Amino acid sequence: MTTPLRSVNPALPTAAPVVFNPSGSLAVGARGIVKVFGVGDARTQALKGADFEASEGELHLIVGPSGCGKTTLLSVLAGTLSSDQGEVNLFGTRLTGLSASEVTRFRCRNIGFIFQQFNLIPTLSLVENVSVPLLLNRTGRREAEAKAAERLRQVGLAGRERQLPTQLSGGQQQRVAIARALVHEPRLVICDEPTSALDSVTGHQIMELLSTAAKAPGRCVLIVTHDPRIYGYADRISVMEDGRVTHVHAGASLTSFIHSENRS
């Protein structure tokens, strides 16, 4: 049985799945995404014409059973994996029309990443780890480290700038990863299972940070998760099944979805 991190009202009715039309400015839009891995007998179609939309200012969860294509969709949306068919738009830029190096530059400026295993470089200090996105954007080292130190302070790690990631707990490491993802003020924050390696209290703290980050103007936070404990933080939830987004929950539908998930 899972413990909800944010309580929902169980009295709310369970809504039927709906396709949500975002009312705010479109941050992320994907249409007809197809992705195939392997050839011959090993051929697997991970995405079968997936559509996806997310608006600015929202924390959007992508959920679904294992193997449904969540991570593949996230990779395509982040521009770290090219799709075989379909179109991806991020903040008005058609990603599928850009060259590989242009996509890399776009990612560098506009996307922050939070990974399941944190992916902090173990031999670099916290402040050095956090300053990486700024350095990649050609910010000078001193300025980058000053901004990184400020971000670390914001995630509650002031005074630990020179420590190594291995000296921190899992939750603290994920906070460093959040600081790193936000330090260059990206418009889109991509999170892959950010709480799956954490206990519920730490997971709650991490989601509070991400929820706050999502409220920044012009920003969108996308989270792929298996963890129903964090559903309560979502502004919208896209449910995936068999390579497609089958339902999008928001408003009352979202509340009832969360309720039903927590009950099950």
Next chain:
Amino acid sequence: MFLLALKMLLGDRAKYWMLVGGLAFSSLLMTQQYSVFQGLMSWTTSHMRNMRASIWVVESRVEQVNESKAMRDTDLNRVRSVEGVDFAVPLFQGVLKARTADGSDKMIQMIGLHSGTLYGRPPRMIEGDIAQLRLPNSVVIDTLAMESTRLGSGMGRPLKVGDVFEINDREARVVGICQTERHFFGYPYVFSSYDQALQYSPRQRKMLSMILAEPKPGFDTAEVAQRIKSETGLRAFTIPQFEASTIQWVWNNTGIPISFLTTIVLGFVVGVAVCGQTFYSFVLENLRNLGALKAMGASNGLLAGMLLFQSMIVGLIGFGMGIGLTALFGLTIAKSGQPPFKLDASFVFQSMAAVLVICALAALFGIRRVAKLEPAIVFRG
């Protein structure tokens, strides 16, 4: 980012030291072996520095300075008659046996100089007067000959001016001690007058080993040597020509260069193998981190530059340690003079370039891997 790249590498102490150690060993192997080889090559041509002469005339089949095929005495006048030759003098060189105070026989490199000019005399006298070679039964020995394990054997002390020993049952009185460069064969030099050297040497029909000549002022040395060759049928070399011919002979007729070259190549291969494998394993272990950097917007070019930078830095550190050890080896053996050691600046730069090539190759394996790396790897479990 390059500074962070360096910290990434330095943070992995085991890999860092394995890389530096491998490269230091590789550098040591290459530079030490080359230096000893260069020293040996230098020994093969030491005659030319111990008997300085502008033109060396030898029998037509002689290829190198340590070889002597006797010429006719009349060849000397034929050389003297060539236009552009200022003067030409005979030289005797041969390996003879000397008997020391305790009755043991020692091999010596006998050099007989023209008594009128003493042309071909050793460059530096430590004691005595070279002119005294004109006295009967007098010799000048080098510092190696003084040693108690050489001609000083049985004296209980090094040989000195005024001491006497025997060469082919003839008295040889030391009238001077000179400084020479050691010869490839390791025999000590003993200088005497040409006529005296003929007395010491077993009599043969032809005794003239070489002719040393000097061009007239204003004449080009190489041109005069060429003229001697064409007019007399003898071979005539300038110093650089004779050095090159001697070293070429060693390359063609001995296994020395091949054996040293093999070790130098092995040093390079060991460097590539150790460094390549370790660096590749470092890249593999950091693949997720590199994937994360790639996802965050690091281009392939930047990551390649970072890997190259890391490998070049360990290359320079490893090379520095290797060349330092080679220099230490050189300084340690400098006192004994064996094995020969000659490390020239050009080879230091060449071997540094070789080590950097090793590092570039090592980085190349990693760069290929990283170039193929999909940044989406970081989203997989």
